């Protein structure tokens with residue numbers, strides 16, 4: 001999203017639930033700011049209950065994360081799931097690297 005005043009790309013600050021922000025209803029309050037003219041932008045987005053519950057779903061395992069403590073979440077994904085995905089990425093990187101090293105050695109031998 002760009003700044004209303006100067007068209008500069010806004011910097012995302014935070015997402016808070018209406019509950020956390022002390023607002024009635026279900027929704028998300030997103031705070032953004034402009035790095036150029038220092039405009040402060042608050043975006044209020046209301047959701048109906050069904051949509052709202054969908055926001056609090058781990059995008060990796062699909063389970064509901066609305067009741068889980070922030071400490072165990074990365075955005076709305078389980079910290080555990082995110083770490084697991086990252087670990088798998090590291091493992092496959094390692095594997096790739098290992099295969100590359102083997103390839104290099106084979107090339108050297110030739």
Ligand SMILES: [Zn+2]
Nearest residue numbers: 003006034037
């Ligand atoms: Zn601006």
Ligand SMILES: [Zn+2]
Nearest residue numbers: 058061078081
């Ligand atoms: Zn999960």
